[in-house]
Amino acid sequence: MSLLEFDEVDKYFGETHVLKDVGLNVEEGEVCVIIGPSGSGKSTLLRCANRLEEIQDGEIRLEGTSISDPDADINRLRQRIGMVFQSFNLFPHKTAVENVTLAPTKVKGLKGDEAERRADELLDRVGLSAQADSYPNQLSGGQQQRVAIARALAMDPHVMLFDEVTSALDPELVGEVLEVMHDLADEGMTMLVVTHEMGFAREVGDRIVLMADGRVVEDSPPEVFFEDPRTDRGKQFLSKLL
Amino acid sequence: MAESYSEGRTRDGEYQEQFLNDKTLRRLGATIAGLFTLGVGGLVAVIIFTQVDFDLFREIIYPQFVEAFLRVLGIVLVGSLLSVTAGVIVGLGRVSNTRFTNAVATGYVEFFRGTPLLFQLLVIFTGIPAFWPPGQFPISEWAIPTAIIGLTLNHAAYVGEAVRGGIDAVPDGQMEAARSLGMSYVQGMREVVLPQAWRNALAAIGNDQVILVKDTSLLTVIAVPELISAFRNVNSATFDPWTPIILVAIAYLMITIPLGKVVSHLETRSDWGGDRR
Numbered sequence: 348m349s350l351l352e353f354d355e356v357d358k359y360f361g362e363t364h365v366l367k368d369v370g371l372n373v374e375e376g377e378v379c380v381i382i383g384p385s386g387s388g389k390s391t392l393l394r395c396a397n398r399l400e401e402i403q404d405g406e407i408r409l410e411g412t413s414i415s416d417p418d419a420d421i422n423r424l425r426q427r428i429g430m431v432f433q434s435f436n437l438f439p440h441k442t443a444v445e446n447v448t449l450a451p452t453k454v455k456g457l458k459g460d461e462a463e464r465r466a467d468e469l470l471d472r473v474g475l476s477a478q479a480d481s482y483p484n485q486l487s488g489g490q491q492q493r494v495a496i497a498r499a500l501a502m503d504p505h506v507m508l509f510d511e512v513t514s515a516l517d518p519e520l521v522g523e524v525l526e527v528m529h530d531l532a533d534e535g536m537t538m539l540v541v542t543h544e545m546g547f548a549r550e551v552g553d554r555i556v557l558m559a560d561g562r563v564v565e566d567s568p569p570e571v572f573f574e575d576p577r578t579d580r581g582k583q584f585l586s587k588l589l
Numbered sequence: 590m591a592e593s594y595s596e597g598r599t600r601d602g603e604y605q606e607q608f609l610n611d612k613t614l615r616r617l618g619a620t621i622a623g624l625f626t627l628g629v630g631g632l633v634a635v636i637i638f639t640q641v642d643f644d645l646f647r648e649i650i651y652p653q654f655v656e657a658f659l660r661v662l663g664i665v666l667v668g669s670l671l672s673v674t675a676g677v678i679v680g681l682g683r684v685s686n687t688r689f690t691n692a693v694a695t696g697y698v699e700f701f702r703g704t705p706l707l708f709q710l711l712v713i714f715t716g717i718p719a720f721w722p723p724g725q726f727p728i729s730e731w732a733i734p735t736a737i738i739g740l741t742l743n744h745a746a747y748v749g750e751a752v753r754g755g756i757d758a759v760p761d762g763q764m765e766a767a768r769s770l771g772m773s774y775v776q777g778m779r780e781v782v783l784p785q786a787w788r789n790a791l792a793a794i795g796n797d798q799v800i801l802v803k804d805t806s807l808l809t810v811i812a813v814p815e816l817i818s819a820f821r822n823v824n825s826a827t828f829d830p831w832t833p834i835i836l837v838a839i840a841y842l843m844i845t846i847p848l849g850k851v852v853s854h855l856e857t858r859s860d861w862g863g864d865r866r
Contacts, residue, residue, distance in 0.1 A: 399765055426771035436766035440784045440861045449780060450770035482862025495766075502770055 348411050350375045350537050351396065351506055356405035356415075358391060358561075365391050366402070367561040373506065378538045380552035380569075382545070383584070388561040389541045393508050396539065397428040410505065426454060429499030429507040433514050435491045437483040443470060443494045444479040447501045454502070462501075469497040473527050489520030493527055506537040513544060545588060549573050557581055640831035649823050650836060657819040658840045661805045664733070664813075665844060668740035669798050675741060676748020676794070680786075681778070683753040694749065701746035707807050710739040714811045732813045740801055747797040755790030756782060788859040795852030802844050816840050 349372035358366035365388045373379045381389045394400040396407060398414055398421050407414045414424055438446050447466035451457040457465070470479050473493035483491050492512055499507060509528065513521040525547050532538055532551045542548060548555055548569060555572040557565040557580060564580040565572065576582050609617075682694025701709065714735040718726035728734060759782050767777035809817040816837045823833040 397769055399769065422768075422771050422773050425769055428769070430766075430769040432762060432766065434760075434762055436760070436762035438763065438766070438781050440788070440859065442862075450767075450772060453776055453780060454771045485862045498770070 349373055350377075350410060351539065352406075352408040353392070353396075354406045354408070356392075356395065356402050356407060358388075358395060358400065358402045365561050366395070368405070369561070369563055371556060371563060371566070373537060373539055375505075375537055376535045377553045378532045378540065378551055379554045379556060380548040381539065381541045381556045381558060382543070382548060383558035383564075387558040389558045390510050392558070393430075393510050393539060393541050396508055397425050397430055399430075422454070426502050427505045429502060429504035431492070431495050431499055431507065431509050431512045433511040435483070435488070435495050435515070437491050437495055437498070439483050442480050442482055443475060443486070443497075446483070446494055447498045450498070451501050466497070466501060469500050470494070472500075472530075473497045474523070487520060488516045489523045492516065492520075492524045496524075496527055496531075500531075506539065507531065509538065509540040509542065511541050511543065513542065545573075557584055559584075636831050636835070641835060642827075642829055642832050645823075645827060645829060645832045646836070649819075649833065653819050653822070654816070654833075654836045654840060657814055657816045658843070660733075660813070661802075661815050661840070662844060664736050664740065664805055664808070664815075665802050667737050668744065668801055671737065671741040672744035672801065673748050673794060673798070675745035677752050677783075679745050679749025680752025680756060680790075683749060684756050698746045698749055701743050702750075706739065706743045706804055707810060709743055710735060710807060710811055713739050732808070732811050735811055736805070736808045736813055740804060743804070744797055744801050747800075748794055751790040751793035751797060752786060754793065755786035755788075758789045759785045784859070788856070791852060791856050791859070795849065795855075798852075799845050799848055802841065802848065 351373040353369050353371040356366050356369040357364070369388075369392060371379075371392075381392065383389050391400060395402050396414070398407075398419075402415050405415070409424055409427060412424065413419055414421070437443075438449065441449060444463065444466045447469055448457075448459070448462040451462045451465065452459060467476065467479065470476050473496055475490060475493055475497070478486060478490060478494075483494070486494065495512075512528075513524050516524065521544070525544060528538070528540070528547070529551050540548075540552070550569075552569045555565070555567055555569050556563055557572070557576075557578075559580050565576060565578045567577055567581070571577065572581060573585070576585055679694055679697060682690050683698065685691045685694065714731065717735075718728075718731060721727070763781050763785065764774075764777045767781040768774070772780065805813075805815055806817045808815050809821070812818075820833040820837050824830055
């Protein structure tokens with residue numbers, strides 16, 4: 348049993364068939380990087396993994412439990428799935444530390460000081476101890492995104508989903524966010540990462556999954572994918588990058 | 590080329606001032622404002638020195654106007670509290686994904702915004718007691734309850750629309766972030782969406798509550814002894830319009846101006862990390 352399993356997943360937006368029979372297994376401790384042209388369904392796949400989008404056919408399982416089952420206890424399952432968004436989505440009415448403590452106190456019933464101690468640890472880990480009491484609009488994009496990572500980690504997730512988390516950042520701020528993700532990968536976090544950062548994909552990824560037109564078209568280790576892709580779609584995609 | 594907004598260019602390339610450039614506009618504005626102030630100030634002076642009867646002023650201010658003022662203030666406080674509370678519920682109904690709930694909330698808003706408050710007051714004032722046999726209606730002082738019910742139901746519709754707009758203005762990503770952390774819809778609404786929606790809706794809600802204050806003037810029709818009734822009593826007894834008019838104006842402004850201040854204070858307070866703080 349893999350940690351996260353996509354089993355013949357089909358997803359439609361109205362008439363548009365955006366995920367076509369997608370199968371993908373993410374093993375524990377693995378960093379799985381999903382790449383592909385825009386509109387290929389990679390973000391949608393990620394959003395289905397914690398049911399921000401419903402699927403129409405197939406099944407998605409986390410540690411053997413169905414996420415896509417209509418009767419699934421989705422609020423409980425989502426606690427095990429951390430998600431970081433392209434647009435940060437920090438809560439603007441709460442300080443950095445309050446962003447991190449909100450869900451642990453409201454969802455897990457952690458005591459205030461306990462949650463705060465944990466939040467301080469996490470903010471320290473992403474290098475933002477000094478900004479704990481700042482509001483999101485007082486932080487740079489890179490800082491906001493690092494708070495968002497700390498916020499997701501505060502629920503002690505078993506897998507982290509990263510949805511193009513550096514795409515909205517100024518180029519000079521991309522590095523600090525990727526660095527935090529790199530550290531997280533080194534610590535053994537299971538990660539499913541949608542990104543356009545090929546350097547990161549190559550260096551940190553254990554697997555490169557190429558999506559095109561709603562399908563997984565290649566699934567290779569990075570040294571294979573970036574040196575000698577197995578499929579024509581892979582070769583085509585790489586040639587456009589260069 | 591910043592000047593090109595206020596100046597036109599002639600054919601031979603020289604700049605020529607247009608009739609209405611930035612400087613003349615500024616002067617024109619100040620001139621109009623000055624003339625307006627002069628006119629209003631003069632009119633008020635004329636009224637105070639030639640029209641207001643200060644003996645009558647002292648005579649009617651207490652108890653008649655003070656009582657009317659306190660009555661209006663009480664109705665406003667209760668009506669505000671209830672209409673904002675009910676308005677939040679209406680607003681939540683308007684954004685509900687449950688079709689039935691949504692339809693009921695929409696119907697509510699359509700009816701209470703679509704018919705005049707005066708009509709609604711008459712319905713409650715005359716219609717409800719008609720369910721009892723003549724003379725059997727148990728509430729003898731029905732006018733004040735009518736006022737509070739009518740103002741609440743009517744303004745809940747407007748507040749509800751303001752709240753709906755406030756919720757719609759919160760990006761979808763906020764609820765998604767809350768849900769992705771394992772929070773329920775209710776928790777996401779309460780902890781994340783509504784605090785932001787409230788900030789977004791504050792100006793519109795404040796605006797509506799000022800209108801609620803002024804809407805108490807309609808209560809004169811159902812014989813609530815409020816400020817307009819006080820004016821009519823004095824005016825019909827003395828044929829003096831200006832003395833009670835001044836009192837009515839002061840009384841309304843004593844409620845509406847502080848109300849505006851409260852709203853802008855609340856707006857400043859929810860300017861999270863902004864430079865207004």
